[in-house]
Amino acid sequence: MTYHRIVNGVRVDLTPQEVAALEAEWAANAPTLGQLRLRKLDALAAKRWEKEAGGIVFNGMTVATDAVSQTKIIGAVVGAQMDPQSTIQWKMADGSFSTLDATAVLAMAMAVRAHVQACFDNEAEIRVLIQAAGTKEELDAIDIDAGWPSNV
Secondary structure, rough: OOEEEEEOOEEEOHHHHHHHHHHHHHHHHHOOHHHHHHHEEEEEEEEHHHHOOOOOOEEEEEOOHHHHHHHHHHHHHHHHHHHHOEEEEEEEEOOEOOHHHHHHHHHHHHHHHHHHHHOOOOOHHHHHHHHHOOOOOHOOOOOOOOOOOOOO
């Protein structure tokens, strides 16, 4: 590969000595395997959150699964347990409302819980691979986009 610089608007090829100096500088500043691993782990955690919060389809309804929605679902579960005869109007991720009885609230909550757990399970499996990678090439070969549960 030929490297060059621009001098007074003219392209000038670098000498072999200049190329060697640049390559040495690049090698000295290259991230370590540990730094690359941390970057990949950060990207993995971000991917897990994206998938966790991406919502699910439950009985044909789009259900939000972000942290706020998970908290509201917990509240609905408590209400359903306290009053098994109750029904509620639940706002779905697409803005529509559905009438849910206590049994449906509990089933929806279990579906959300299963989705969230599947996201954490996949993150844990990929994390083990990242931590075990012994080279940059092994680390690069790990696909953090694989194995996630479906979203809406």
